[in-house]
Amino acid sequence: MKSFFNVKSWRGRSLRSRVALATVVVAGLALAVPGASTAATKASKKPLIVWIDTSRIPYEQAYMKANPHANIKWVIYNGNENGTGVLQSKFALWNRIGWPSVAPDVMFDTQNYDAVQLGTAPYNDLLNLKKYIPASVFKKYAGHSMSACTTPSGEVICLRNDTAADVLWVNAGLYKQFFGKAPVPTTWAGIVADGQTLKKSHPGYLVGDIGDEFDDDFIYWGNGCPLDEVVGPNTVEIDPTKPGCTKIDSLLDNSGLEGNAITKTYVFAAGGFPAAKVVMMVGPLWYGTAVFETGKKAPDGVPDGTMAAYPPPLSVLGTPITGALGGGLWLVSSHSSQPAAAAAFAEYMSTSPNIQNVHVDAGLPDYAPDQDSYVAAFGSVFAQPVNTGKAWEKAAGEVWDGWGPTPWSTDAAWASTVVPGVTATPPSTLGKLINSFALTLANDARLAGWTVKSSSKCINSFGGSGC
Amino acid sequence: MTNALVTVASGEHASARRGRRARWRQDRPPTGTSRSAGYFFVALYVAMLACLGVAPTVYAISLALRTPSGLGVSNFVDSYHLPQFIPAFEHVLLFEAIWLVSQSVLVVVLALMVHNMARRVSSTFRFIFYLPGAMAGAASVVIWLFMFTPTTSPFAFILHALHYTLLANTVTPGNLPVLFAIMAFWTGAGGWIVVMHGALNNVPTELIEAAEIDGSNVLQTALRIKLPLIRKWVVYMLVLSFAAGTQLFVEPQILGIATGGEVPPQWSPNQLAYYLAFQLDRFNEAAAISVDLLVFGLLVAVLIVWRGKLFEVQ
Numbered sequence: 007m008k009s010f011f012n013v014k015s016w017r018g019r020s021l022r023s024r025v026a027l028a029t030v031v032v033a034g035l036a037l038a039v040p041g042a043s044t045a046a047t048k049a050s051k052k053p054l055i056v057w058i059d060t061s062r063i064p065y066e067q068a069y070m071k072a073n074p075h076a077n078i079k080w081v082i083y084n085g086n087e088n089g090t091g092v093l094q095s096k097f098a099l100w101n102r103i104g105w106p107s108v109a110p111d112v113m114f115d116t117q118n119y120d121a122v123q124l125g126t127a128p129y130n131d132l133l134n135l136k137k138y139i140p141a142s143v144f145k146k147y148a149g150h151s152m153s154a155c156t157t158p159s160g161e162v163i164c165l166r167n168d169t170a171a172d173v174l175w176v177n178a179g180l181y182k183q184f185f186g187k188a189p190v191p192t193t194w195a196g197i198v199a200d201g202q203t204l205k206k207s208h209p210g211y212l213v214g215d216i217g218d219e220f221d222d223d224f225i226y227w228g229n230g231c232p233l234d235e236v237v238g239p240n241t242v243e244i245d246p247t248k249p250g251c252t253k254i255d256s257l258l259d260n261s262g263l264e265g266n267a268i269t270k271t272y273v274f275a276a277g278g279f280p281a282a283k284v285v286m287m288v289g290p291l292w293y294g295t296a297v298f299e300t301g302k303k304a305p306d307g308v309p310d311g312t313m314a315a316y317p318p319p320l321s322v323l324g325t326p327i328t329g330a331l332g333g334g335l336w337l338v339s340s341h342s343s344q345p346a347a348a349a350a351f352a353e354y355m356s357t358s359p360n361i362q363n364v365h366v367d368a369g370l371p372d373y374a375p376d377q378d379s380y381v382a383a384f385g386s387v388f389a390q391p392v393n394t395g396k397a398w399e400k401a402a403g404e405v406w407d408g409w410g411p412t413p414w415s416t417d418a419a420w421a422s423t424v425v426p427g428v429t430a431t432p433p434s435t436l437g438k439l440i441n442s443f444a445l446t447l448a449n450d451a452r453l454a455g456w457t458v459k460s461s462s463k464c465i466n467s468f469g470g471s472g473c
Numbered sequence: 474m475t476n477a478l479v480t481v482a483s484g485e486h487a488s489a490r491r492g493r494r495a496r497w498r499q500d501r502p503p504t505g506t507s508r509s510a511g512y513f514f515v516a517l518y519v520a521m522l523a524c525l526g527v528a529p530t531v532y533a534i535s536l537a538l539r540t541p542s543g544l545g546v547s548n549f550v551d552s553y554h555l556p557q558f559i560p561a562f563e564h565v566l567l568f569e570a571i572w573l574v575s576q577s578v579l580v581v582v583l584a585l586m587v588h589n590m591a592r593r594v595s596s597t598f599r600f601i602f603y604l605p606g607a608m609a610g611a612a613s614v615v616i617w618l619f620m621f622t623p624t625t626s627p628f629a630f631i632l633h634a635l636h637y638t639l640l641a642n643t644v645t646p647g648n649l650p651v652l653f654a655i656m657a658f659w660t661g662a663g664g665w666i667v668v669m670h671g672a673l674n675n676v677p678t679e680l681i682e683a684a685e686i687d688g689s690n691v692l693q694t695a696l697r698i699k700l701p702l703i704r705k706w707v708v709y710m711l712v713l714s715f716a717a718g719t720q721l722f723v724e725p726q727i728l729g730i731a732t733g734g735e736v737p738p739q740w741s742p743n744q745l746a747y748y749l750a751f752q753l754d755r756f757n758e759a760a761a762i763s764v765d766l767l768v769f770g771l772l773v774a775v776l777i778v779w780r781g782k783l784f785e786v787q
Contacts, residue, residue, distance in 0.1 A: 219733030418734025
């Protein structure tokens with residue numbers, strides 16, 4: 007203590023001046039530390055700063071191999087993973103204090119609803135790519151996929167990386183064993199009927215899953231149930247009374263399969279998921295490598311060449327639509343000092359076969375011209391590889407544009423309302439739980455300052471105690 | 474909290490008489506050197522308090538009062554009318570009710586029991602009670618996540634008895650206040666048992682001996698002599714715990730992320746404020762909610778201090 011501080015100089019001073027002096031010393035110390043670290047040498051030319059998640063590191067390697075002299079600073083972050091809101095919190099702070107030179111020019115984002123939120127008020131932080139990329143490029147993306155990148159006023163504020171459309175995954179061997187040459191179901195009712203056969207004759211085998219934190223994406227999105235339908239600027243329709251919702255609820259609730267042939271085990275459960283027992287299951291196309299052909303042995307996985315993808319079942323309304331679970335976006339900051347270079351980089355990443363044919367899990371490029379070569383490169387990983395590729399491409403074009411993008415997570419609302427109910431003992435039914443799910447979505451929308459349109463009484467009543 | 478621990482712990486290992494002698498020594502005016510050292514440390518504290526405590530509070534109040542049309546209270550009104558506002562406060566009050574009642578009863582009972590043990594046994598038990606507190610905040614949530622998962626929990630037999638087979642069965646909306654109360658109890662109770670034990674050491678031995686001579690049994694001594702004399706420490710624990718409890722954030726936030734959203738991201742008022750500021754870029758309403766929490770905590774503290782006669786001289 008004495009050696010550190012000259013005690014004598016403190017004597018004879020008034021209390022106030024001592025406190026003041028100490029405050030100045032402490033404040034000086036606090037300021038000196040970050041000051042030292044910012045005195046970095048100035049680079050001759052500012053690099054393009056690109057944020058990617060760990061899964062996209064093979065993209066970085068592929069890019070640097072193709073462009074070894076590119077002046078790019080790659081930064082790894084969590085891809086704005088569900089619920090973490092890294093970009094939202096950083097952008098909110100930077101909008102208050104000014105954008106630092108370390109802010110990214112281009113970002114990879116795993117959340118489909120992020121672009122419209124970050125690209126519209128109060129954020130307004132994404133570049134309108136219409137000025138930098140020709141319209142002919144936008145037209146080559148599959149189906150309605152670019153709707154997640156388009157603001158209500160028509161600005162294009164991101165580029166799709168890959169699609170995670172839902173398909174029907176079928177274990178070809180098991181299906182042949184149990185159902186012979188009967189055609190694979192093309193409707194939800196067909197899947198339920200096969201489930202009832204299995205429940206009776208081969209208990210323990212599965213035709214689906216309920217109770218995952220994202221099952222809303224194929225149960226409701228894939229059946230045309232308007233729980234997240236943007237119908238105007240900052241206006242969303244949330245209506246659980248529509249047939250797209252009630253028909254699938256009663257089909258599944260009355261099937262007698264929930265808890266047996268439609269399992270309640272989470273596909274990424276800590277105790278393992280019985281992937282080898284799945285005869286068929288609706289799920290995103292990345293389930294192929296992430297849930298089934300994972301390299302794990304039975305019962306947690308199956309050998310290569312076992313699973314085949316079939317087109318997603320028709321919705322309960324009879325329409326050829328499907329949901330999606332994931333898929334990434336390329337975002338460009340409107341605060342970038344080199345917008346043209348940043349936009350060109352994002353276009354390259356999203357469209358170039360050099361990048362898109364790098365296999366990062368199974369996620370089909372949303373840029374249609376890259377799809378065939380991507381599928382072909384999978385070789386014999388899946389059974390019936392040609393049909394599997396066709397089913398993926400068909401599903402990519404059928405993703406229903408009636409859901410989102412909205413600045414809240416439908417999956418999180420589903421997880422907090424429906425999952426605890428359907429997995430409880432005794433379980434509740436989808437028909438009952440959909441009201442609290444819809445009400446949570448409506449309240450999320452109101453919290454975000456959106457207007458909610460609905461014909462359901464319990465959604466319109468404030469607080470929703472009447473449900 | 475830290476100050477309290479230091480004050481009490483200094484008397485903890487000494488007998489009451491030696492404790493008094495130590496206090497007499499402390500009451501003498503210190504020499505010049507140690508006095509300026511004291512000012513130095515106080516200055517450090519004052520500077521930190523100003524930078525990290527007072528300045529953010531002033532900033533929050535100014536943000537909360539700033540509206541597009543000048544100064545006003547519209548941020549308070551708007552945030553009050555959010556559909557998540559009242560439920561968030563209900564959640565936290567329910568959690569506080571469960572946690573504070575169980576903590577007050579169990580901490581006092583355990584401290585009284587430990588205080589009656591032989592010194593070596595007592596210190597072992599205090600150490601064991603204190604151990605879970607070493608894993609506070611995020612670390613404790615991760616450990617509890619394993620404890621609450623029926624497939625990995627060492628207490629799976631309890632969870633199975635409740636018909637829980639999945640984490641989703643444990644983490645239901647109705648269970649959340651209880652789960653957070655369990656987490657808060659285990660991280661906080663051990664520290665408070667040490668504090669209460671120190672407080673009990675300050676009960677004069679003459680008083681306890683006199684009671685025993687008058688025929689008071691262990692239970693009577695505990696309830697009629699010791700408990701009234703440590704009442705202020707119980708009140709002190711309530712004030713600090715209540716304020717900490719209203720600011721519940723880490724536990725629901727991490728449990729929510731770990732379960733993909735089974736705990737809504739606006740479950741507690743502090744989470745709601747965080748969501749408004751860092752998900753929706755609405756700092757003014759977020760500041761209004763944090764000012765609500767400040768006022769709420771202060772009001773309850775004043776009430777408990779006043780009713781519990783914390784500052785009354787005996």
